[in-house]
Amino acid sequence: MGAALSAPVAGLAFAADGTLWASGGTVFKSPGFVWRITPAGVVEEWLQIPDAVFLNGCACLPDENRLLICESISGRILAIGRSEQTWSAWITDDQLRPVNDTMPGANGIKYRAGYVYVSITDRNRIERIPIDNDNSAGPIEVVADHVRADDFAFSRSGAL
Secondary structure, three states, rough: OOOOOOOOEEEEEEEEOOOEEEEEEOOOOOOEEEEEOOOOOOOOEEEEEOOOOOOEEEEOOOOOOOEEEEOOOOEEEEEEOOOOOOOEEEOOOHHOOOOOOOOEEEEEEEEEEOEEEEEHHOOOEEEEEEOOOOEEOOOEEEEEEEOOOOOOOOOOOOOO
């Protein structure tokens, strides 16, 4: 059984409750889309982000309230409400932008042990961003350089 969505999908993230979140849109054309797919298979267009031109990887945070999505051209990571249809920029930084705007900057994204890890494809690196006590983004740190990555995963041991 397949689901018909209104635009191409670029990112997927499962929440602890089994809900599948998807992000995407037509690359280099606004808006960006976020969809929620329930464990029963019900598809809902959760929201549109009017100025997003390249919604990419997404990750659920353990607080069960937010989904983070990379906007691969603008240099920002968006925070999406998972219980309310809201969004805001969680962090905006030139380090998340691509050097060549025909390639993705912030691309893959994962949460691990208090940090958000992000692959910056066009800059060939992995960065991490601490989540501060107030759930805001802390300062960006480069943790791996000379790595051309799209999406990625962590093993149980913590290896990337």
